[in-house]
Amino acid sequence: MHSAAARREQDILALWDRAAGRARRQRDDALFTAAGAAPTDSIGAGNAALLILRTKLFGAPWQLRAACPACHTDCEFVADSAVLADGLAPPADAAPPRIALGDNELTLRVPALSDLAGLAAAPDRVAAAQSLLTRCLGDATPAALDQDALDRIEAELERCDPGAIVAFALDCPDCNHTWQAVIDIAPALWVEVQAAAERSLLEVDALAREYGWSEAEVLALPRARRAAYLQLVGAS
Numbered sequence: 001m002h003s004a005a006a007r008r009e010q011d012i013l014a015l016w017d018r019a020a021g022r023a024r025r026q027r028d029d030a031l032f033t034a035a036g037a038a039p040t041d042s043i044g045a046g047n048a049a050l051l052i053l054r055t056k057l058f059g060a061p062w063q064l065r066a067a068c069p070a071c072h073t074d075c076e077f078v079a080d081s082a083v084l085a086d087g088l089a090p091p092a093d094a095a096p097p098r099i100a101l102g103d104n105e106l107t108l109r110v111p112a113l114s115d116l117a118g119l120a121a122a123p124d125r126v127a128a129a130q131s132l133l134t135r136c137l138g139d140a141t142p143a144a145l146d147q148d149a150l151d152r153i154e155a156e157l158e159r160c161d162p163g164a165i166v167a168f169a170l171d172c173p174d175c176n177h178t179w180q181a182v183i184d185i186a187p188a189l190w191v192e193v194q195a196a197a198e199r200s201l202l203e204v205d206a207l208a209r210e211y212g213w214s215e216a217e218v219l220a221l222p223r224a225r226r227a228a229y230l231q232l233v234g235a236s
């Protein structure tokens with residue numbers, strides 16, 4: 001019978017197996033799938049699923065960092081991934097996004113996780129917005145969009161799926177600049193998964209070398225005993 005901590009470690013390693021060494025978009029997909037999000041889910045719902053998975057693996061307090069855009073100081077802050085997850089589901093009563101372009105009023109589909117795949121190849125924000133729009137608007141997509149139209153589309157999509165973009169109001173401790181730091185949930189979770197998995201692998205490596213134990217044997221050691229052995233072999 002494994003302890004809860006041992007099960008979490010196994011889950012983290014299994015997640016790392018599925019995502020390590022892959023391109024950003026495939027890695028994000030692997031994380032969304034592991035979190036139980038469907039390709040048809042909205043991006044906000046996908047982010048909520050990732051945060052629920054994150055809370056299960058690492059607990060609710062979440063150490064994050066963002067560079068101050070004014071002075072580039074690396075600012076650390078703590079979020080609560082459980083509370084955050086609760087606020088990301090799309091509002092149930094949201095009307096479908098509509099946008100007036102010229103004389104036409106067009107209805108869009110809220111982008112889904114599967115729409116993100118097409119964005120990886122876009123060279124810039126305008127191309128990405130155009131590509132997303134083509135997917136969500138289909139044949140009615142205008143050939144070119146001006147900045148005003150792009151801004152309005154972005155605002156309208158944000159109204160319909162506010163959880164697609166997760167931002168934190170931060171104050172820079174160095175220069176007092178205040179700004180909204182946008183955190184991309186999938187890459188931020190991946191940083192954490194990768195760090196935890198690498199720590200586990202280093203521990204397995206140190207004890208396997210010293211005692212000849214298998215990976216499974218090292219991972220099955222109770223936490224305190226593994227830490228004690230690591231100390232004995234000078235690996236912690």
Ligand SMILES: [Zn+2]
Nearest residue numbers: 068071172175
């Ligand atoms: Zn600053």
